[in-house]
Amino acid sequence: MSGVWVFKNGVVRLIENPGDCQGSSIGRQKVLVHVSSNEIITSYAVLEMKLSLLGWERYYDDLELVQFHKRSTVHLISLPKDFSKFKSMHMYDIVVKNRNEFEVRDM
DSSP: OOSEEEEETTEEEEESSGGGOTTSGGGOOEEEEETTTTEEOOSHHHHHHHHHHTTEEEEOSOTTEEEEEETTSSOEEEEESSGGGOOHHHHHHHHHHSTTTEEEEEO
């Protein structure tokens, strides 16, 4: 079971699609920003260019995913093939594995 637990008006409920919570902090649109250029990542092509400069290499093993690996680490970034399904959890994964290079911001 995945989703977000929301407490509202004394009731706790599970929201399976947090994007359905418009008007709350959960439903806010997030964007991934490359810190040094202050550029919003708008496609996997842009993301791949930024990651390659940081030593990440693209993997082509899985046709359903866009994956990047950094040789000097055990880290692997796995993203949905369709950029429209690129969500905040994927953004935070990139931020954690590339400290000081990316940020997740409210749009």
